[in-house]
Amino acid sequence: MLFERREAPFIAPQGDVAALMRQVLYALIPAATAYVYFFGPGFIFNLLVAAVFCAAGEAAMLRARGRPISPALKDYSAMIVAALIAFALPALTPWWVTATASLFAIVVAKHLYGGLGYNIFNPAMAGYVVVLLAFPLEMNLWVAPHIGDIDYPHLGLMDTAWYTLSGHLPPELSFEAISRATPLDTAQTGFAAMQTFEEIHQNPLMGDFAGRGWEWIANFFAIGGFWLLYRRVIRWQIPLGVILGLTIPATVFYLFGVGAHATPGFHLFGGATILCAFFIATDPVSAATSPRGRLIYGLGIGILIYCIRRWGSYADGVAFAVLLMNMAVPAIDYLTRPRIVGHAKNTLANQDD
Amino acid sequence: MSAPTVDLGKLHGGLRLQAYKVESTAAPVVDAPVPPLLILPLIQHTGSAAQPIVKIGQHVLGGELLATHDGALGAAIHASSSGSVIAIEPRPVSRMQGDMMPCIIIATDGKDEFQDATKFRHEPSDLAAADIFKKISEGGIVGLGGAVYPTAAKLRQAKNGPLQHLILNGVECEPYISCDDMLMQAQASDIVGGAKILLHALQINSCFIVIESDKPRAHKQLALAIKESGDERLVLKQVPTIYPSGAEDQLVQLVTGREVPSGELPTDVGCLVQNVGTAAAVERWIRHGEPLTSRITTISGDGVRSPLNVRARLGTPVADLIGCAGGYSERAKRLIIGGAMTGKAMSTDAIPLVKATNCILVLSDNGGAGDELPCIRCGDCADVCPVQLLPQQLHWYGIAENENQLRKHGLIDCIECGCCDFVCPSHIPLTGQFRHFKSELRELEYERARAARSQQRFDARSTRLRLEKLERERDLTAQKDVARNVGADAIRAILERSEKKSRPDKSSGEE
Incomplete structure (x- = not known):
């Protein structure tokens, strides 16, 4: 009888990258919930925008580099970058700021350095620093926490969505009214x-x-x-x-x-x-x-x-x-x-x- | 004499692997039937090929010497059943993948007659150390843990050093292998007997028999045998079941707390490690006159129907042995000689069982080949590495062909245990890569040595040519000098002659 050959060891390896990355994402859920609770639904929009642009950037770069797209998207590493960017940005951030951070993180900091495993710089932090320098005004708009006895005006779900899309607040509110240091x-x-x-x-x-x-x-x-x-x-x-x-x-x-x-x-x-x-x-x-x-x-x-x-x-x-x-x-x-x-x-x- | 005490050392990393030993240890060891053909490779050991001393057509008895070795590193080969030698020809073997190796082929006669063992029996205490070494060499005994280094040579080398402890290795850490476990259960007294012979030959007074915590039955039998022998030099030690505790250097570290220095042998820290099976083989040969013609081997894996341990004659084709385990199951995909962590995959089962074969493993396709991702430097590999390497760094430097860093990060210290592969979340075949990188380093070294030799030869030739040229020039100058001197003399002579001619009276007067 003839057999296939390969090198030792012959026991299937234990872990896998996607499982590790998924656990990191799970571990962020409590803080994400708290973030939305205190600072409103803006975080969710930021997360969505970041996830879309990180995934798109990842797919485009893999395609450009002639690499298979599906295994890399399934390893969830781009989603961690997206989540970290969403946590780093103010709860109210126009979509182009988030998109810039996401694309810089994935395209430049990750893929131009060789992709998963090869990047020297933390992609999420590289993306964040770029928008911190490029959009100082937008990056300074931190809304007041929604908690207890302090009564500040807050944006609702639709107003937050509108701000994320357009960068404009509802006419009756000013930056000064809703933002706090x-x-x-x-x-x-x-x-x-x-x-x-x-x-x-x-x-x-x-x-x-x-x-x-x-x-x-x-x-x-x-x-x-x-x-x-x-x-x-x-x-x-x-x-x-x-x-x-x-x-x-x-x-x-x-x-x-x-x-x-x-x-x-x-x-x-x-x-x-x-x-x-x-x-x-x-x-x-x-x-x-x-x-x-x-x-x-x-x-x-x-x-x-x-x-x-x-x-x-x-x-x-x-x-x-x-x-x-x-x-x-x-x-x-x-x-x-x-x-x-x-x-x-x-x-x-x-x-x- | 009281038993020597040493501290139990600690290993870095290692794995608690799921064991698949229950399958093969449930039933007692089965004697494999005599196969129609025995295929006995002339190399079943480290060293050079044994020299056949039988002729084709010759009838041999079991235990009869078939091939000897001449002084160099090697081991004798004996017939493992009776029959006639029908050929000495190359056959596929497990030792070197894809290579054929000259083998003595015996067509067995089914009588399984053995030569009279009584004339080879000795009382060990009557023999001097040198005689015991010689006898062990004649018995064809090699390290049965898998490395098959000729035992006599190893003993001789050890005796020349500052030896303190004999360590008998009963730590069978590979997840499927159980042949030593079965041997310790069935032949505990042979192991104890062998230990005493080895202590006598080595003239030391300390022997540790080391066994893992997952072998309670073997532990019990050995404890009993040691107690019966009343020999206080023998100490049974139990170590935790962590892979790869059974690797030679790791075992020394575990038992004595001493690290074997890089590139050195356990004897450099006063320890000699022998497999428990080797000790039993020494006892069977010296005291009972039975040379090494069979061994216990584990046949296991989900590719065979009923895993078990068999005592099989050396030279039995693996294909025949699979029958003892109920044949292949439908899932059989890979044939591995040795363990699942360090064994070698074979392409054919036409290979014979040899002295090194401690396990025949048939597995379904459970390896995660092909789904490799880039290294994410998680460092899980470094956590489990028993020699505390940074496999993640070796991986990078290997890909970058950075020879200098590979050396600095200890590539040559890698024991190829496979722990890093097992934990790698990116499923990178690290151990295979390291084997490859190592062979590249060796190749580089060889090339460098060759280049150095050519450079030397070139330099030597240039020097020689220069010297020859200088010598020729010196000769020429000398000749010229001579010629010049000769010329001067000649001129003087001519001048003198002409002077004489110009004064003919004087000269004629003389005449």
């Missing part, structure tokens, strides 16, 4: 006006400890993140690195410069830190890959977030921090190779042998 903006402006954190915190928008609505969304990101850790979709090194990297300088400055610095809790929950720690920085393709390297990569992102928030001109620094650390990945991976069994310890001295 984000907690990070509020803090930055406050510090610039020589206020202490306690004074800034009097603002009802600041919520219990890290911004009304925002602190809750961060909690839901954390729940999703812990679920991913439990499912072993992500490893602990990067989230821990990001959190420590931000908490340590935040704590030091808070303790030794009372009043003039935000609390570590505010830094952790007030912006995109938790989203970054569990969902953005953990994108395996653009992150460091050795176990120690991941910790260093995470720490680097955390520290950079703090530096950008504290001394930079942008209120939040997640996207820049991630992109900067993306650049450092090859060096980190090379310098943090684990000691191979049966070999002497890696030292800086024998790195270049």
